[in-house]
Amino acid sequence: MARSALMSPSKLSKIENAKLAPSVTDVERILTAIGVSDEVKAEYTEAARASATEATAWRLLKRIGVHKGQQAAKALEAQLSTLRLFQPALVPGLLQTPEYIRAVLRRHNLSEDALTRTINGRLERQAVLYDSTKSLQFVITEPVLRWRIIPPQMMAAQLDRIASISRLPHVDIRVVPLTIQQHDIANHAFVIRDDHMVTIETVHAEVVVTDPRDVWTVRR
Structure with a gap:
């Protein structure tokens, strides 16, 4: 079940035992894994959406392991067919070189081990760039190419x-x-994944939006 739902057995166990609240994405994966009808899937997914907009503070992500965020992003990117990303301040993670990744992550005051694991995790994600079955669209602003994040x-x-x-x-x-x-x-x-999920990065947290009406608002 955990393998089919693209999550670890320990995470699935915590969800089953009400020790961890599942995200909308978790609910969708579990329902897909157990093969429920479209009607049941729509009902439970809507209930998960209605509970709250998901926001994960950067300080929380740092505590549980920043590299785990890379693993979660990799799982999402493996499933999608179309990715649209807008970035006004930094080179998008999927396009970053190792040196640029290290410079960006320095602000999180990670240990050397955590830094290495996170850099490796982001580099592993970049394999998706060479999957020709996917459509990957990036929009960046000119200052992204001019910021002196790393030496010339x-x-x-x-x-x-x-x-x-x-x-x-x-x-x-x-x-x-x-x-x-x-x-x-x-x-x-922000990142739009297959028109059904938007991830918005703010100063303090990462917000995940899955309500179709809100996804459409971002797309406009």
Whole structure:
């Protein structure tokens, strides 16, 4: 069951014993694994959505292990067929070089072991870039390419990686130039997965939205 639901046996056990509240994604995976009817799946998924919007504070993620967040993201990316990502401040994680990842993670004050495991986890996620069955669309702003997050030579390598990945036929990378007048303000980075889940990164937490009405609002 745990394998089919893409989660560890210990996590499934905690959910079964009411020691851990399942997320909407957890509920969807479990219902899919046990093969319930579409009607039952819709009923329980809607109940999970109605309970609350999910928000995981960065401090909580740090306590349970930042690398586990990479594992969860990898599982989601393995299932999706279309990913749309907007990032106004940093190079998207799937496009980052090891040096850039290390620089970004420094702000979390991780131990060297945790840092290494998280970097490796993010690099493992990047294998999805070469899955031609998926459509991966990235929109970043021009300042992302100009921030001095890492030394110039390393940033040149980072830009070269972005250019290389952009040549893959199923990957679309676009840059919003500073010279274009903007008609709206993008406050946060967000990811849309298959039109049914939006992950929004704020200063203090990661918010997961699954209500179709809210997903549509973000898409607009």
